[in-house]
Amino acid sequence: EPEVTQTPSHQVTQMGQEVILRCVPISNHLYFYWYRQILGQKVEFLVSFYNNEISEKSEIFDDQFSVERPDGSNFTLKIRSTKLEDSAMYFCASGTSDYEQYFGPGTRLTVT
């Protein structure tokens, strides 16, 4: 059964550094998403992406964040200058419609 994959599984970075989190969505999906989950808290929406552009973003997704679909298979989230409070699990999700989303296993980002 096809699934969303994410790399790396764990990323440790120093404050102020740039990080790129990578996702490979399910191949026939058209809608792509990034979420984050701070330890012990709920899942928070960051951004949705459809037809090669951002369709919606939350208040969390400020100028430090950007997304890209550089080729036909990858979907990336870049954080330009990481802060301590960016430490969280970051989940990528994809779907064939905006009603169903399938999540990847997540990337644990630790900012020191």
Added chain:
Amino acid sequence: QLLEQSPQFLSIQEGENLTVYCNSSSVFSSLQWYRQEPGEGPVLLIALYKAGELTSNGRLTAQFGITRKDSFLNISASIPSDVGIYFCAGGYNNNDMRFGAGTRLTVKP
């Protein structure tokens, strides 16, 4: 756009039925139920997008409220592997999905 889930914690005996509730003052375009285990991503259980829709997936049944502001998830004949955190997530305009705070389920054998 706040989604309220109840109960926050639920501990039941194996074989019992349970219901988790989700409601908001806002109208959703869609409503999904997910289960998450520690260290893993949420897994989609049921997706609802029609007002009043009642859908089953094995031992799971969920309904989308007629006003599109609420939903419930029922699990019948619980088993130990049902443990996890159950989230509802409501879809708003343009693919914006907001999650509830989750219900932590424990099933005692």
